[in-house]
Amino acid sequence: MQQAALELFTRDGYAATTAAAIAARADVTERTFFRYFPDKREVLFDDGQRLEHLLTDALDAGPHVVAEALPRALRAVAADMEPRRKSLAQRAALIGSVPELAERELGKLQVWTRSLTRTLTGWGVDELSAAASAEVAMAVFRAAFTRWVADGESRKLGDLLGEAVTAVGLQWGIAEG
Amino acid sequence: MQQAALELFTRDGYAATTAAAIAARADVTERTFFRYFPDKREVLFDDGQRLEHLLTDALDAGPHVVAEALPRALRAVAADMEPRRKSLAQRAALIGSVPELAERELGKLQVWTRSLTRTLTGWGVDELSAAASAEVAMAVFRAAFTRWVADGESRKLGDLLGEAVTAVGLQWGIAEG
DNA sequence: ACCCCGGTTGTCAGTGACTGACAACGGCGG
DNA sequence: CCGCCGTTGTCAGTCACTGACAACCGGGGT
Helix, strand or coil: CHHHHHHHHHHHCCCCCCHHHHHHHCCCCHHHHHHHCCCCHHHHCCHHHHHHHHHHHHHHCCCCCHHHHHHHHHHHHHHHHHHHHHHHHHHHHHHHHCHHHHHHHHHHHHHHHHHHHHHHHHCCCCHHHHHHHHHHHHHHHHHHHHHHHHCCCCCCHHHHHHHHHHHHHHHHHHHHC | CHHHHHHHHHHHCCCCCCHHHHHHHCCCCHHHHHHHCCCCHHHHCCHHHHHHHHHHHHHHCCCCCHHHHHHHHHHHHHHHHHHHHHHHHHHHHHHHHCHHHHHHHHHHHHHHHHHHHHHHHHCCCCHHHHHHHHHHHHHHHHHHHHHHHHCCCCCCHHHHHHHHHHHHHHHHHHHHC
C-alpha cells in the first residue's frame, strides 16, 4: 500500500487522492487500509518506526561515547536508506510540498530526537548535554539528507553525512580550542 | 470562540469536543466557525500569527546587530505574553497532551524560525549563521517559556528569558573564548 | 424614508477521513 | 472434518470541512 500511496500522491496530489483510491490500487478495502495505518498520512511514515529502532540500536551497539556513537547511529540509518534514494527523494519532495505532511514529519523527527536523548541520558549523560547532542545530530543528519535528495549526481548519503559530521566537528573544535 | 474552544477542550478533551459544540457555545453556527479558522486546531493557534509579526517587527525595530536584536525580539513576545500566563499555561498543557496539536505547534515554531532567519539574511547575515542564530533563539525562548508555564510561583517570563539568554551567552562566550 | 451594496452569517447538501460492530473467510492444529 | 483465531469485507454512522446560495444588516447616496 505504501507504494500505491506514493504513486497516487505523486501523480494526483495528496489532497486529491482518497484513502479509498489507495486501498483499491492495493486490492484491499478502505477499512483494511485504516487497519494498517491510523490515518492517511501515516502511510508515508510508518517505515520511520523501523528506522527509529535502527537508530537507537546502532547508538547502543558499540562504545558508549557520545562523539563516536552518534555518528555511528546516523551512519546506520544512512546505510539503510542508501539503496532507496529514488523513492525517498520522491517522498521528501511530497512532504516538502504538503504542509499537512511536513507537520507530521516534524513530529516524527522530534520523537527521534527524544529517543536519542533518552538513550544518552540512560548512559549517564546529563540531560542538557544529551538533548543538545541529539538535536545537533539530527540537524546534521537533516542537512546531509536534504543535500542527498536534492543532489543531481547521486553522491552517497554516507559521504555527505561524513562531511557534515566533520564540518560540525571542525566548527566545534575551533570554537572550543 | 478561542475562549469557548479552550474551555471545552480543557473540560471535555480535544477529541471529544466537536467544532459544532464550540460554535454553539460562541453563539454562531459551525459554518461560521470554519470561516474564521481553516480547521479545528487552528482555533488555538491563530493568535500566533500576531506574535510572529510582533517578533519580526521587534527584530527590525532597533540596531541590526544579531546578538542584540534577537533578545530584543524575544523580549517583545515575552512582554506580550506576560499578562496571559493562566490561559497560555492551559493552552500549553493541552497542546502537550494532544499529539495532533503538538504537531501543529512544531509547524508554527518552524515558521517563526524561518521568519527570523529570513529577516537576518535580509540584513546581510549569511544563511548558515542566520539559521543557527534563529534556531538558538527559538530554543532559548522555548526553554524559558516551558519553565514559565510549569512554574508554580509565577516568576516573570521576561526574567526567565533573561536568565536563559545569559546562560547561553556564557556558554557561548566560554566556548569561543 | 428609500434603495442599494458589500460584508457577515445561516442553511443545506455533499465529500471524505475515520470508527465500531459484526459477518465471512481461510489456513491449521486436533 | 471441526473448531479456532487472525485477517478481511460490509455496513452504518460520526465528524471535519467545503461550496453554493439565500437572508440579513449597517451605512451611504438620493
